[in-house]
Amino acid sequence: MIQIRWHGRGGQGAITAAKIFATAAFKSGYTGVVMAPTFGTERRGAPVFTSLKLAKEKIYDISPIETPDIVVVLDHLLLTEADVTGGLKERGLMVLNTPKPLDSYDFGVERLAVADATSLAVEAGLPRGVVNSGVIGILCRAFDIVPFERVLGEIEAEFKTKRPQANAQSARLAYERTVVNGSPTVADADDAGAIAGRLGADLVAVVRDPGSAVSGSG
Amino acid sequence: MHVIENGNVAAALGVKLAGVQVIAAYPITPQTPLTEKLSEFIEAGEMKAEYIPVESEHSALAACIAASSTGARAFTATSANGLLYMHEQVHWAAGARLPIVMCVVNRAVGAPWNIWNDHQDSISQRDTGWIQMYACDHQQIIDSVLKAFAIAETVSIPVMVCYDGYLLSHTYMPFEVPEEKQVKRFLRPFKPHYALDPQNPANLNTVTLPDVRMDVEGEMAHGYMEFRYLLQEDLRQTLTIAQEIEDRFTQIFGRGGNALLEPHRCNDADYIVVGLGSLTYQLRDVVETLRSEGLKVGVLGIRMYRPFPDEAAVEVLRRARGVFVIEKALSYGYEGALSSDIKAALYGCRGDGADAAGGLPGDRTDVTQRGGPCVDGPFVRGLIAGIGGRDIRTADLTDTLRTAITGALDDPGWIGLKI
Numbered sequence: 001m002i003q004i005r006w007h008g009r010g011g012q013g014a015i016t017a018a019k020i021f022a023t024a025a026f027k028s029g030y031t032g033v034v035m036a037p038t039f040g041t042e043r044r045g046a047p048v049f050t051s052l053k054l055a056k057e058k059i060y061d062i063s064p065i066e067t068p069d070i071v072v073v074l075d076h077l078l079l080t081e082a083d084v085t086g087g088l089k090e091r092g093l094m095v096l097n098t099p100k101p102l103d104s105y106d107f108g109v110e111r112l113a114v115a116d117a118t119s120l121a122v123e124a125g126l127p128r129g130v131v132n133s134g135v136i137g138i139l140c141r142a143f144d145i146v147p148f149e150r151v152l153g154e155i156e157a158e159f160k161t162k163r164p165q166a167n168a169q170s171a172r173l174a175y176e177r178t179v180v181n182g183s184p185t186v187a188d189a190d191d192a193g194a195i196a197g198r199l200g201a202d203l204v205a206v207v208r209d210p211g212s213a214v215s216g217s218g
Numbered sequence: 219m220h221v222i223e224n225g226n227v228a229a230a231l232g233v234k235l236a237g238v239q240v241i242a243a244y245p246i247t248p249q250t251p252l253t254e255k256l257s258e259f260i261e262a263g264e265m266k267a268e269y270i271p272v273e274s275e276h277s278a279l280a281a282c283i284a285a286s287s288t289g290a291r292a293f294t295a296t297s298a299n300g301l302l303y304m305h306e307q308v309h310w311a312a313g314a315r316l317p318i319v320m321c322v323v324n325r326a327v328g329a330p331w332n333i334w335n336d337h338q339d340s341i342s343q344r345d346t347g348w349i350q351m352y353a354c355d356h357q358q359i360i361d362s363v364l365k366a367f368a369i370a371e372t373v374s375i376p377v378m379v380c381y382d383g384y385l386l387s388h389t390y391m392p393f394e395v396p397e398e399k400q401v402k403r404f405l406r407p408f409k410p411h412y413a414l415d416p417q418n419p420a421n422l423n424t425v426t427l428p429d430v431r432m433d434v435e436g437e438m439a440h441g442y443m444e445f446r447y448l449l450q451e452d453l454r455q456t457l458t459i460a461q462e463i464e465d466r467f468t469q470i471f472g473r474g475g476n477a478l479l480e481p482h483r484c485n486d487a488d489y490i491v492v493g494l495g496s497l498t499y500q501l502r503d504v505v506e507t508l509r510s511e512g513l514k515v516g517v518l519g520i521r522m523y524r525p526f527p528d529e530a531a532v533e534v535l536r537r538a539r540g541v542f543v544i545e546k547a548l549s550y551g552y553e554g555a556l557s558s559d560i561k562a563a564l565y566g567c568r569g570d571g572a573d574a575a576g577g578l579p580g581d582r583t584d585v586t587q588r589g590g591p592c593v594d595g596p597f598v599r600g601l602i603a604g605i606g607g608r609d610i611r612t613a614d615l616t617d618t619l620r621t622a623i624t625g626a627l628d629d630p631g632w633i634g635l636k637i
Contacts, residue, residue, distance in 0.1 A: 023222050035390035060499040
């Protein structure tokens with residue numbers, strides 16, 4: 001099972017982002033999908049998080065994630081407000097929307113992927129502050145289990161009445177300009193599950209050549 | 219078509235597919251998004267129904283009672299204190315034999331104020347004469363709404379479709395939305411035995427005397443007790459009818475199977491955990507863990523809680539050594555209501571030991587005999603969990619059950635209690 005925890009602020013669209021990624025994963029064979037938001041205390045602007053579990057089989061346990069494989073942070077200012085790394089596995093992946101360069105951070109995890117999704121969203125033609133589509137781009141670059149074109153299709157479908165093209169472009173720009181460190185593993189996206197099984201690991205982050213990923217980060 | 223949506227949307231899609239004609243509801247967390255979605259469907263013209271925005275839950279069910287009395291397919295939904303506020307009308311709807319369907323998005327009741335999940339709200343309505351179904355996932359929510367109307371309109375008894383607040387109502391998971399064409403095959407238009415008609419005015423459910431009496435046409439009319447006896451008889455009969463409807467559903471949609479119970483790995487189980495709702499699915503992973511340690515455990519989800527499927531439950535449980543009932547509600551001052559129900563059902567059962575001995579003392583050879591002592595049947599232990607939305611950690615469930623099986627569990631058996 002792959003466990004992803006999404007941190008954002010109330011109203012920032014973390015649930016929508018998780019839902020888009022989950023839908024694309026579901027259509028790519030991850031028939032087990034459970035996405036649980038923090039319950040009951042959502043307030044606009046306050047730190048919130050959403051748990052997403054993905055598996056090839058139906059998931060029966062809907063209890064919250066305690067030890068995520070991946071943490072996605074929609075707003076780098078949350079790093080001081082919420083315990084975003086809580087329970088994150090050592091071999092895990094941190095996905096962060098930040099204007100700061102990669103080497104400003106040390107989360108003590110194996111992999112880190114960053115891009116300035118906030119600025120890139122504006123470049124894509126979105127109003128300032130719309131970051132959720134961009135963050136999906138960062139995640140897809142660092143964790144390649146779903147064809148990115150399919151994810152873009154889901155973004156356009158989800159935002160069909162709210163600038164679908166600009167949202168897809170925002171994700172595309174973030175995908176292209178994501179900087180990833182950590183150990184690159186494999187590039188065969190279709191086989192991520194099989195590889196995870198062979199390595200006996202819960203997760204294999206499929207990272208493309210990190211050298212080529214470094215391009216024009218903010 | 220598969221969609222990934224939350225449980226409230228699953229319920230709303232079921233209501234839309236069921237061709238509900240009148241909806242009256244008052245918003246309350248965590249039910250609110252369900253009623254919002256329904257009003258969106260109607261506003262967008264996707265659903266042809268009258269939405270009556272009322273000023274209270276009491277009025278919501280009163281409006282549904284009126285609508286159903288005129289022969290309309292009626293729906294409402296609520297949670298917690300909203301359900302309690304309509305309590306008088308809850309009894310009335312069952313007594314009046316109106317096939318209303320209500321979603322109860324399970325939430326703790328105040329005081330103290332709490333908006334999170336437990337089962338105290340619907341369990342406290344168990345004696346009202348309604349049928350109660352509990353869903354474990356979104357597929358069961360949407361399917362249960364359709365089955366609920368079919369059952370309600372067949373037996374003329376209202377149905378509550380209960381599902382866990384937040385845990386299901388606000389959690390997203392994939393489910394299949396049934397085809398409209400298939401739904402039309404499964405759920406025929408509502409044709410009431412009797413409907414109010416302005417051209418032919420009548421009083422319904424006026425004062426009914428303790429004894430039977432001649433009516434104006436010279437026929438013997440029921441007294442109150444006869445009406446109530448028939449409600450009880452028809453509820454007991456519903457156990458059979460619900461299964462027939464389930465079979466028809468399975469034939470058309472290829473899903474489902476057991477209207478009353480959902481046993482998982484119970485056939486060879488020494489210990490069986492019993493519960494309601496999403497908890498019983500979470501317990502499946504616990505079962506796997508404990509089985510990997512050599513403990514033969516199974517889980518039994520009760521899908522229909524009222525009428526209570528006592529005989530079917532006993533058939534699953536009687537050969538086990540022990541039964542653990544985990545509940546998110548209490549009959550305060552005694553124990554969890556489901557624990558009492560399970561114990562009562564097992565009273566008079568014949569357990570594995572009796573089977574092995576090849577007979578029973580006193581020439582009793584029947585499988586179950588009501589009113590008699592339990593012969594070598596399982597012990598029953600009640601456990602309380604998740605009150606007021608307290609996280610039910612899978613690891614805690616596993617630890618508690620492991621300890622309980624080895625007999626080392628101290629009272630009071632509240633899982634996750636920090637006192």
